[in-house]
Amino acid sequence: MDQMKAPLFDALIRHINRSTGNFHVPGHKQGQAFDDAGKKWFASVLQLDLTEVGELDDLHHPQGAILEAQQLASAAFRAEHTLFLVGGTTAGILATILHLCRPGEEIIIQRNCHQSVFHGCMMAGAKQRYLPCEFDQNGMEIPISPDTVQQMIRQYPQAKGVVITSPSYFGVVQNVREIAEICHAHQIPLVVDEAHGAHFGFHPRLPLSAIDQGADVSIQSTHKLLTSMTMSSMLHAQGERVNIADIMRWLRMIESSSPSYPLMASLDLARRWIATKGKEELERLLIALDHFRGNIKNGSFIHEVSVLSPHDPLKLTLVADPGVSGYAMADWLNKQGIYAELADHRKVLFVFSPGTTESELSRLEQVLRRLDREISHFPKEPSFNLPSFSIHTQAKVEFDELRRRKRRWIPLASAAGEIVTEMITPYPPGIPLVLPGEELREEVLHFLCDVIRRGGNVRGIRSSDTPAVEVLL
Ligand SMILES: Cc1ncc(COP(=O)(O)O)c(C=O)c1O
Structure with a gap:
């Protein structure tokens, strides 16, 4: 397939050029009626904010430009089916769990999964069975052993699916291939919450994607590590263990009947970008990050703060003395105008993407140099650790x-x-x-x-x- 094409984006532009009368919603009429102060900032996006008219197709029954855009995405992400999501990865996780489980049926999930997995189980009335989870001294997840998955499936052979998170927020990757093989030996579908891994598989130095490793469904926040707009994600699926038509049926119930064209077109463009320029852009970024990490490690400055980078090289985590929390470090960084992705009780997480420039990295390097010098003067507080996630706790009240x-x-x-x-x-x-x-x-x-x-x-x-x-x- 010609990955240079962007059928949905092109259809939008053709429509804008052809239309001489907009007598449909949305009421801002491509920006003609809009707040004066906001107009300047929103104008170009409002032009694209159309609805299911002309040749713009329909997300919930795609037959034209959206179908073609999704097919191009399937080819680029090496899936059998790809669905565009306008409610983030959250919507894809909800729809997949609703597809797999009827009320009272069991599903095996990680206890430390994202809230959307629990929400999906609540909506489906499914019974959660927890995979144990372990963390190291910094609160970083330890990958699940495939043997544990095997034992859980033996214990709950009726489970309708296994849901794992890979990579984690901090970039820890699971052994998806072996876990998929174990699930499939029991005819159980493996669903991977790959919200943080949309870039996987697009450069030899990055981990393979979950779909490449045999997962039945992977849901990726294209907006997180790739280049689409916030709330736009993709659901990829393959094989006979899941039914894509049924997942779509649930998505029709979960998502708006007026999905945003700017979001969907941004998915089309994110796919074109990663499929055609991704490898070279990632190469440039990875070289810049090697240089940056080399300076931090070999340069004489990072003494007080440790830098962790588990499997995903686009993530970098700072950890200081246990008496200094991630919140304190993030607060100090914010005062220097540096905004990280998240802070927790121990760590601060930085997320890079091909949108990260060399000059931003060198500015970060300078600021970290100062942080390392000043951190010994931060007030020390008693350290506190993540509580254990009890996998045996069952809700006392359903x-x-x-x-x-x-x-x-x-x-x-x-x-x-x-x-x-x-x-x-x-x-x-x-x-x-x-x-x-x-x-x-x-x-x-x-x-x-x-x-x-x-x-x-x-x-x-x-x-x-x-x-x-x-x-x-
Ligand atoms: C592990 C994980 N899964 C799912 C989600 C939900 O993704 P989205 O924001 O695209 O709905 C998130 C969001 O942060 C996440 O961290």
Whole structure:
């Protein structure tokens, strides 16, 4: 297939050139009615913000330009089917779990997966069975052993699917090939949340993609590590263990019936970009990053701060003395105008992409040099560790019943042992520590209080002077 083509983007431009009368939604009429101050910034995108008219096709029943754009994406990402998503990877994960599980059926998932996997299970009424998860001393995930997956499948042979995250936010990659082989030996589909791996497989120094390694479904946030607009993702699928038509049916229920053309066209263009220029752009970036990492390691300056880069070279994590949290480092960096992707209790994560320039890297190098000098003067606080993720904790009250029960808000500090009604999730990274219907363990409570006190953001907690949590009455 000719990867130089961009059928959806081209259809949009043809439409703009041909149209002499816009008598359809959206009401801004390609930017003619819009806030004066905003116009200057939004003008070019508003021109493209059209709807299902003329030859612009329909995401939910694609037959023309969108179908062709998705087929080009399947070829580029070496999948059998590709669906464009306008609700992020979240939408693809929800639709896939709803496709796999009917109420009461089992699904094997990582306990430390993204909240969207839990949301999918809640919506499907599926029973979660957890793969154990382990972390090193910096809170970095340790890949799941394929033997563990084997044991879980033996224990839960009726499971309708296995869902794993690869890579993790910090760039840790799972052994997808072996896990896929184990799943397939039992006729169980493997779904990979590959939100952070849309660039995989496009350069020999990058890990292979999940689809290349045999996953049945992989959902990628094209907007995260590739070049499409925020909220645009792709779902790739292959083989007979999943039914793409059924996944599409669920997507029609989950996603808007008015999907955004700027988002979809940006997926078309992101695919053209990675398929035609990706390797050379990634090569340039990887050389620049080698240089940058070499300067940090060989140069005389990084003493106090360690630099971790697990499997994905486009991620870089800083860790300092356990008494200095990631929040404190990120706060200091923000004051220098440097904004990292996320900070947690121990680390700060930087994300690079071919959009990263050499001059930005050399500025980062200078700032890290200063951070390394100044960090020894940061106030030291008692270190705090990620609580264990109990894989045996089952909800004490099922989600369905929970919604009907009376609730009350109480101060977080006095909530140990209470049954929480909402998912409690430090965000980012968006991995829930407590699920609705579970008891709030003392260890988790202390961790949450520490995160909030040090400036972290926790969803599911009402923050004010006294953080509060909703529990069952
Ligand atoms: C591991 C993981 N999976 C899924 C998602 C959801 O992706 P999206 O924001 O594209 O919906 C995220 C978002 O941060 C994530 O980190």
